[in-house]
Amino acid sequence: MNLFDVYPLIPVTPVKALGCTLWDDQGQEYLDLYGGHAVISIGHSHPHYVQRITEQVNQLGFYSNSIQIPLQQQLANKLAELSCLHSYQLFLINSGAEAIENAIKMASFVTKKSGFIAFKGSFHGRTSGAVALTDNPKLIAPCNAREDFHFIQLGDLAGVEALLSTNTIAGIIIEGIQGVGGIQVPNPDFLLGLYQLAKKYEAKLILDEVQSGYGRTGRFFAHQWVDGLYPDLITIAKGMGNGFPIGGLLLSPEFKASYGLLGTTFGGNHLACAAGLAVLEVLEAERLQQKALELGERLMAELRTIPGVVAVRGKGLMIGLDLNQDAGPIRSLLVSKYKIFTGSAAGKETIRLLPPLSVDWNQLHSFVIALKEVLAS
Numbered sequence: 345m346n347l348f349d350v351y352p353l354i355p356v357t358p359v360k361a362l363g364c365t366l367w368d369d370q371g372q373e374y375l376d377l378y379g380g381h382a383v384i385s386i387g388h389s390h391p392h393y394v395q396r397i398t399e400q401v402n403q404l405g406f407y408s409n410s411i412q413i414p415l416q417q418q419l420a421n422k423l424a425e426l427s428c429l430h431s432y433q434l435f436l437i438n439s440g441a442e443a444i445e446n447a448i449k450m451a452s453f454v455t456k457k458s459g460f461i462a463f464k465g466s467f468h469g470r471t472s473g474a475v476a477l478t479d480n481p482k483l484i485a486p487c488n489a490r491e492d493f494h495f496i497q498l499g500d501l502a503g504v505e506a507l508l509s510t511n512t513i514a515g516i517i518i519e520g521i522q523g524v525g526g527i528q529v530p531n532p533d534f535l536l537g538l539y540q541l542a543k544k545y546e547a548k549l550i551l552d553e554v555q556s557g558y559g560r561t562g563r564f565f566a567h568q569w570v571d572g573l574y575p576d577l578i579t580i581a582k583g584m585g586n587g588f589p590i591g592g593l594l595l596s597p598e599f600k601a602s603y604g605l606l607g608t609t610f611g612g613n614h615l616a617c618a619a620g621l622a623v624l625e626v627l628e629a630e631r632l633q634q635k636a637l638e639l640g641e642r643l644m645a646e647l648r649t650i651p652g653v654v655a656v657r658g659k660g661l662m663i664g665l666d667l668n669q670d671a672g673p674i675r676s677l678l679v680s681k682y683k684i685f686t687g688s689a690a691g692k693e694t695i696r697l698l699p700p701l702s703v704d705w706n707q708l709h710s711f712v713i714a715l716k717e718v719l720a721s
């Protein structure tokens with residue numbers, strides 16, 4: 345049977361990894377500055393993570409949500425502690441797109457409306473609701489297309505208010521920092537404006553922190569750079585499991601649960617919770633959030649001095665840089681010659697950096713040197 349061929353592949357076959365290093369089947373070492381789409385948060389095969397998952401699977405790997413799973417509450421407690429969002433509630437699922445589906449469903453249940461506002465450049469996933477909120481017509485099948493889902497330019501509060509005033513909008517969804525869109529950081533006043541408008545028109549504000557959350561930007565959630573902003577719903581995944589498939593929806597206290605309202609077979613299983621707890625324990629013990637901020641600032645300052653780099657955007661270790669040329673061939677050279685993985689973005693000229701938060705300065709600096717060399721050649 346052939347694989348359904350939907351991915352353009354980097355011609356490398358990693359077989360082993362530790363921290364920010366990957367090794368391929370020939371023993372060649374690579375530096376991972378992409379973390380498999382921002383998934384590797386605490387570093388590949390972190391010993392504490394491996395130990396916790398191993399112990400858990402030896403005890404009990406899975407049982408469904410029809411029995412008590414105390415690990416779920418432990419995970420929620422730890423998440424509250426690190427995010428400081430003590431009053432929110434947690435619903436566990438398996439991926440980012442599922443988190444989005446449940447977020448929009450909850451916003452729609454509560455407001456009894458069906459329209460949503462998303463933003464130009466957005467990416468929220470591939471399932472039916474999430475993809476309809478993703479600003480890429482190529483990904484939207486006819487059965488997913490929604491006339492009541494609208495895309496507004498980032499920053500256009502007047503456009504948002506005009507739609508909200510039609511009284512058809514259940515929610516506004518925005519990424520903490522746009523990832524696939526090329527690391528676009530929303531203006532804090534714009535985010536606060538959305539928060540106020542959502543309140544005024546009784547719509548729900550959904551912060552998609554699937555890529556920008558979990559300490560990557562130097563705050564637990566990227567939107568926490570904006571004082572006084574408390575979204576109604578927050579979606580999480582990616583870095584939450586460091587590679588183990590787990591996602592979550594944080595719901596503010598106004599949302600009332602009832603039996604059967606939401607559900608999942610795999611979400612919140614024992615093994616996923618063990619992985620999720622291990623991630624939070626390492627984030628805290630190794631101060632990875634603080635490190636991400638310090639290293640990210642230093643790296644962005646260096647990147648801005650490189651001839652051929654025309655723009656650098658981001659916070660912490662969520663960084664986008666625009667080159668004065670197509671980034672594709674440069675990224676290929678970085679892999680083939682310098683053995684460094686980086687990411688692409690919607691813009692052809694953009695390189696996206698989303699390294700494990702355990703990366704060190706020497707590793708980041710080796711990228712600076714390599715990029716300088718490639719762009720000078």
Ligand SMILES: Cc1ncc(COP(=O)(O)O)c(C=O)c1O
Pocket residue numbers: 381439440441442444467468469470519523524552553554555556581582
């Ligand atoms: C901001 C954002 N939201 C949602 C998703 C969807 O997550 P998943 O691929 O886990 O379904 C992604 C994936 O890239 C993302 O970047």
